[in-house]
Amino acid sequence: MKRTVCLGTVAAISLTAGQAMADAHAGSTLAEVQERGTLLCGVSTGLVGFASPNASGEWEGFDVAVCRAVAAAVFGDPTAVEFVPTTTQTRFTVLASGEVDMLARNTTWTFSRDVDLQQEFVGINYYDGQGFMVPADLGVASALELDGARVCIQTGTTTELNLADFFSVNNMSYEPVPVETNAEAQQQYLAGACDVYTTDASALAATRATFEDPGAHVVLPEIISKEPLGPLVRHGDHAWGDIVRWTLNALISAEELGITSANVTELAEAPTDNPEINRLLGTEGEYGAMLGLSQTWAVDVIAAVGNYGEVFETNIGEATPIGLSRGLNALWTDGGLLYSPPFR
Amino acid sequence: MATITDPPSETFRLSQLVYDTRYRSLTIQVVAFFLIIGGLAWLYQNTVQNLADLGRTFDIGFLWERSGYDISQRLVEYSNDSTHARAALVGILNTLLVAVLGCITATVIGVIAGVLRLSNNWIVARLMAVYVEAFRNIPLLLWILLIFAIFSEGLPRPRDFIPDAGTGVASASKLFEAVAFTNQGTFIPRPVFAEGAWLFWVALAVAIGAIWALRRFARKRQEATGQIIPTALPSLAIFVGAILAAYLLISAQSRDNELAFIALGAEDGQSLAEYSEAAGRLDFCRIRGSGGSFSAQTHLESADIPHRAVEYFGTRDAAADFVRGRCVLYAVDAEDAPALAATLAEDIRGEETVAILSTTVAEGPAIQADLPTITGIRLTPITGGMVVRNALIALWFALSLYTGAFIAEIVRAGIMSVSRGQSEAAASLGLRPGRIMSLVV
Numbered sequence: 001m002k003r004t005v006c007l008g009t010v011a012a013i014s015l016t017a018g019q020a021m022a023d024a025h026a027g028s029t030l031a032e033v034q035e036r037g038t039l040l041c042g043v044s045t046g047l048v049g050f051a052s053p054n055a056s057g058e059w060e061g062f063d064v065a066v067c068r069a070v071a072a073a074v075f076g077d078p079t080a081v082e083f084v085p086t087t088t089q090t091r092f093t094v095l096a097s098g099e100v101d102m103l104a105r106n107t108t109w110t111f112s113r114d115v116d117l118q119q120e121f122v123g124i125n126y127y128d129g130q131g132f133m134v135p136a137d138l139g140v141a142s143a144l145e146l147d148g149a150r151v152c153i154q155t156g157t158t159t160e161l162n163l164a165d166f167f168s169v170n171n172m173s174y175e176p177v178p179v180e181t182n183a184e185a186q187q188q189y190l191a192g193a194c195d196v197y198t199t200d201a202s203a204l205a206a207t208r209a210t211f212e213d214p215g216a217h218v219v220l221p222e223i224i225s226k227e228p229l230g231p232l233v234r235h236g237d238h239a240w241g242d243i244v245r246w247t248l249n250a251l252i253s254a255e256e257l258g259i260t261s262a263n264v265t266e267l268a269e270a271p272t273d274n275p276e277i278n279r280l281l282g283t284e285g286e287y288g289a290m291l292g293l294s295q296t297w298a299v300d301v302i303a304a305v306g307n308y309g310e311v312f313e314t315n316i317g318e319a320t321p322i323g324l325s326r327g328l329n330a331l332w333t334d335g336g337l338l339y340s341p342p343f344r
Numbered sequence: 345m346a347t348i349t350d351p352p353s354e355t356f357r358l359s360q361l362v363y364d365t366r367y368r369s370l371t372i373q374v375v376a377f378f379l380i381i382g383g384l385a386w387l388y389q390n391t392v393q394n395l396a397d398l399g400r401t402f403d404i405g406f407l408w409e410r411s412g413y414d415i416s417q418r419l420v421e422y423s424n425d426s427t428h429a430r431a432a433l434v435g436i437l438n439t440l441l442v443a444v445l446g447c448i449t450a451t452v453i454g455v456i457a458g459v460l461r462l463s464n465n466w467i468v469a470r471l472m473a474v475y476v477e478a479f480r481n482i483p484l485l486l487w488i489l490l491i492f493a494i495f496s497e498g499l500p501r502p503r504d505f506i507p508d509a510g511t512g513v514a515s516a517s518k519l520f521e522a523v524a525f526t527n528q529g530t531f532i533p534r535p536v537f538a539e540g541a542w543l544f545w546v547a548l549a550v551a552i553g554a555i556w557a558l559r560r561f562a563r564k565r566q567e568a569t570g571q572i573i574p575t576a577l578p579s580l581a582i583f584v585g586a587i588l589a590a591y592l593l594i595s596a597q598s599r600d601n602e603l604a605f606i607a608l609g610a611e612d613g614q615s616l617a618e619y620s621e622a623a624g625r626l627d628f629c630r631i632r633g634s635g636g637s638f639s640a641q642t643h644l645e646s647a648d649i650p651h652r653a654v655e656y657f658g659t660r661d662a663a664a665d666f667v668r669g670r671c672v673l674y675a676v677d678a679e680d681a682p683a684l685a686a687t688l689a690e691d692i693r694g695e696e697t698v699a700i701l702s703t704t705v706a707e708g709p710a711i712q713a714d715l716p717t718i719t720g721i722r723l724t725p726i727t728g729g730m731v732v733r734n735a736l737i738a739l740w741f742a743l744s745l746y747t748g749a750f751i752a753e754i755v756r757a758g759i760m761s762v763s764r765g766q767s768e769a770a771a772s773l774g775l776r777p778g779r780i781m782s783l784v785v
Contacts, residue, residue: 118398137722138722138723139722140723145723146723147652147723147724148723148724149723149724150528160413161412161413163414164412164413164414164424165412165424168423168424168425171627171670173652173654174414175414175416176413176414176415176416177416187496188496191496191497191527192501192503192527192528193496193527193528193734194528195723
């Protein structure tokens with residue numbers, strides 16, 4: 001955490017020129033994006049299900065859908081996005097220097113990132129926790145049996161610090177094998193250069209899904225931390241932050257209100273009996289104009305990527321190879337934690 | 345009558361700073377110095393100003409905060425409770441380690457390759473040319489990645505060293521029962537020294553001094569009389585003799601030297617076995633490179649006492665963790681034990697007692713080899729010895745091979761700069777090729 005701060009500071013120094021340019025445009029990220037015609041969205045370097053290029057080179061995934069939703073809100077066109085792959089080390093610098101307009105890169109919302117690094121987390125799109133994955137033939141059933149293990153860990157992440165805490169609290173020793181990206185971790189882990197891979201449980205599931213034999217690896221039951229993941233923007237431009245925040249909220253509200261990509265056009269044609277649906281879809285009030293967007297921004301978003309539930313199911317849900325259940329990420333009405341403030 | 349004219353008086357004029365060669369170089373240096381200082385000040389000022397614009401201060405205070413992360417490759421004590429500054433120190437020392445190792449091997453490789461490239465044997469000379477050209481012209485980073493990939497993908501996993509339950513045969517085995525090459529690193533024996541190991545350094549210094557004197561004498565003699573005195577074998581004899589003498593001298597002391605165990609939460613007069621039964625698995629404070637610590641741990645193993653070794657770089661770090669209860673069993677010279685136990689007991693804040701167990705162990709000979717052993721546990725299949733991590737090996741090899749190629753060219757240039765006539769002259773005097781190389785070239 002502190003290390004990221006320090007790295008960020010160093011990088012900030014070297015990027016002061018870029019920063020100065022970004023500052024000149026501060027307060028008008030939306031205008032800048034509209035002028036450019038595309039949204040620059042920072043994503044991970046490749047994590048199947050969350051953000052990865054498919055066979056035809058198009059980015060797809062759970063985080064990518066957030067980028068596409070914002071592009072749809074701004075331009076009405078979900079393809080007007082340029083994806084910028086970022087590593088765990090570079091992500092904050094890339095955002096702070098203005099190289100991207102927003103990050104949707106399974107990034108944990110923490111105090112120091114929000115306050116000290118001056119980022120603005122606009123919400124949470126995935127409630128996650130840190131887990132451990134081990135080869136099944138290692139014969140380990142609990143994380144508390146990992147004394148002496150060699151652990152692959154991505155540097156500059158909250159998981160790196162959680163890992164150190166977990167082992168020292170439980171009076172166990174381990175040897176860190178630092179890796180830069182998920183792909184490198186996967187290579188090291190499969191070669192057996194580390195016995196354990198630890199990162200967010202969702203990323204573990206996504207990584208395991210890409211293995212030749214996923215059944216030969218188990219994710220241990222212990223979840224050792226809270227990892228609320230969400231999209232973030234730079235401090236300072238609140239209008240832009242609002243756009244990203246309410247795009248995410250629109251996805252969640254749409255699921256709650258039963259709006260899907262299939263019925264959204266129909267519902268938006270004329271005012272319905274439910275005033276909240278009308279406000280969201282622009283058939284009542286001037287909510288789009290308040291954001292500086294078109295009246296049908298939310299319709300474009302939902303028509304493009306679907307509601308939160310659809311995004312979840314198509315990318316990482318139980319029907320996909322990643323096979324994550326909704327769990328904490330179910331709507332609050334279904335016993336989960338997802339809860340959007342009302343559109344009013 | 346002679347008129348004495350005064351020499352022209354040496355008045356200093358400002359223009360001399362530029363036009364007088366005696367002062368000019370000084371002037372240039374002073375100006376350059378001020379420019380550099382000015383440049384640095386401008387950079388600093390710029391940094392502070394830009395950071396201030398971002399709402400930050402130029403502050404290195406974070407260096408003294410707790411780091412929270414771990415580092416596996418370290419030469420000094422470090423844990424996630426240490427500061428960022430300590431982490432930086434660990435990094436600097438690791439860099440120095442690679443630099444020193446790399447310098448040595450690169451020089452050796454470079455000299456050999458440089459000499460061989462001039463060999464009369466066509467194949468050898470061509471092979472070296474291929475080596476030099478290939479390594480000089482491919483980026484260093486690629487070599488590092490390639491060597492690292494070969495090590496992590498090509499070598500067996502530590503788990504493969506465990507014999508199969510059914511057949512009793514392991515799919516990988518140690519080289520000479522001492523070195524295990526794995527994809528997690530290479531496990532090599534670690535020499536551990538008994539108390540008084542400084543005698544080895546004395547012996548080493550004496551041996552080097554004696555060898556130097558011998559060679560000097562031989563050279564003087566050769567220059568005076570032309571007689572050649574063999575120096576290689578006597579040098580070796582002096583070296584081995586001195587080390588052997590030190591070994592015997594220390595061993596005489598340490599072999600029967602008794603070590604006592606200081607244990608946390610034990611009762612006085614308890615034996616090790618009784619304490620172990622009461623306390624369960626013991627965290628043993630192991631001092632890296634200490635023969636006594638090694639003997640004590642060997643004793644724990646042979647007595648089948650469940651334990652785990654927690655390694656420390658020095659006795660002070662071990663004592664500090666003992667007080668905090670991170671390790672509970674500490675082996676120390678029986679004579680010093682009561683005093684140390686008393687100090688430790690004082691430092692402990694809680695109710696825990698500190699007692700000296702009745703079991704003792706002999707410290708053992710001056711040097712012992714801590715060999716990597718196969719445990720049969722899947723998570724930690726190989727314990728003991730010392731791990732040279734693949735990252736270090738990859739960096740070290742790549743740097744050595746890459747820099748070695750450049751050194752080879754320098755050596756070749758050096759040899760070729762000696763005119764051919766000189767080596768021919770030496771040959772005509774009847775000197776053998778080896779002597780021509782060492783005496784003339």
